[in-house]
Amino acid sequence: MPDPKKNGLLTAVLSALAAMFGVQSDRNRQKDFSSGSPLRYLLTGVLMAALFVVGVILLVRLALMLAGA
């Protein structure tokens, strides 16, 4: 595992993904909770939720385009 201090963004993204999926290992959870400010996790979470919504919209657009509507 990379050092959370060095590779903060990647861990935050992975943790947000784990949260969206609903499963996270206890080891990672302990690490996240001891890595200082929660703000980074909150912001990443909100950003990824927005990305998810945009992704769904694009997927529907694509499906409609392929269906010729």
Place this chain on the structure above:
Amino acid sequence: MIRKVWLLPWIGWLVSLPAIAAWDVNMRPGSTAIAREVYDLHMIIFWICVAIGVVVFGVMFWSIIHHRKSRGAEARNFHENTAVEILWTLIPFAILIAMAVPATATLIKMYDNTDAEIDIQVTGYQWKWRYQYLGEDIDFFSSLATSREQINNEAPKGEHYLLEVDNPLVLPVGKKVRFLFTANDVIHSWWVPDLSVKKDAIPGFINESWAIPEEPGIYRGQCTELCGRDHGFMPIVVDVRPQAEFDQWLADTRSAAAAQKASATQEWTLAQLMERGEQVYNTSCAACHQANGQGIPGAFPALAGSPMVTGDIGAHIDIVLHGKAGTAMQAFGAQLNAVDLAAVITYERNAWGNDTGDSVSPQRITELQQ
């Protein structure tokens, strides 16, 4: 021998299977292609659920019995297992997707309202349905035909108790019919299981659905959105006929409507109006004002002895034609024809001891309607 006792409930269950089938608890297979697809989806998903239940409960009970305390099982204390958690998230996800794919395919078909050969506007009223065949000049109301005596336990109940109407919706076999649903007062919902059509009828909105009836016959349904006091008393009857009989019905219905118009210009005697008026009253008014004209105190006024009904004839005609805004009293001017209106007003003015001797002519109503 004694060890086989546990088999008994299972044998009992197997023996009773035919009885359960006859009990009719399952969804109906329906009588259109879409209805059969919906039924098949329902059965596939049902059996998937059964399989999941058997596996999950099987593993659970096997574990409980196999690791029982009397065999010296020791509990293992651990907090989590990420691999198992991922597995039990992915498996249901895969099952849900596998069920969603065929279900969505059917839904897309159900929403394809194009290429209909007949358009029918269905309007929900408290408490009846109105059917307008768009472009065909056919427009009628369909009300409950079960008698008040049966409802009040004063007569034995018939075979189609509360599932029979005076004017069924008539459809030809094998044609795509598009329904446009809306409502006049509150939200209703039009549901005919055999056609696999169930749609909300909402005031100010139009919802669409369609069906291609395949077999001539009578199909029954009900309003399925709680819509007030007589929600359970506004059934649906669909009468599917071969094309030739349907065409005949169209012609007959049109000429009956024309005859109706003509009869509004004839002279009607008090006795004729009374007889007709009683029928109209019982189908259109008795739900609220009651067959004996006593109404329901606090909700629907009594018409027997009412100062309006025994007094000012103009005000009486006005409230029946135009209703009273903000109350359950609807504008019947748009729902009943001139003869029915004249008859029901005459009936109210002379029934239940109101004995005013007044008779209202259809001509008078026709003039007011113009």
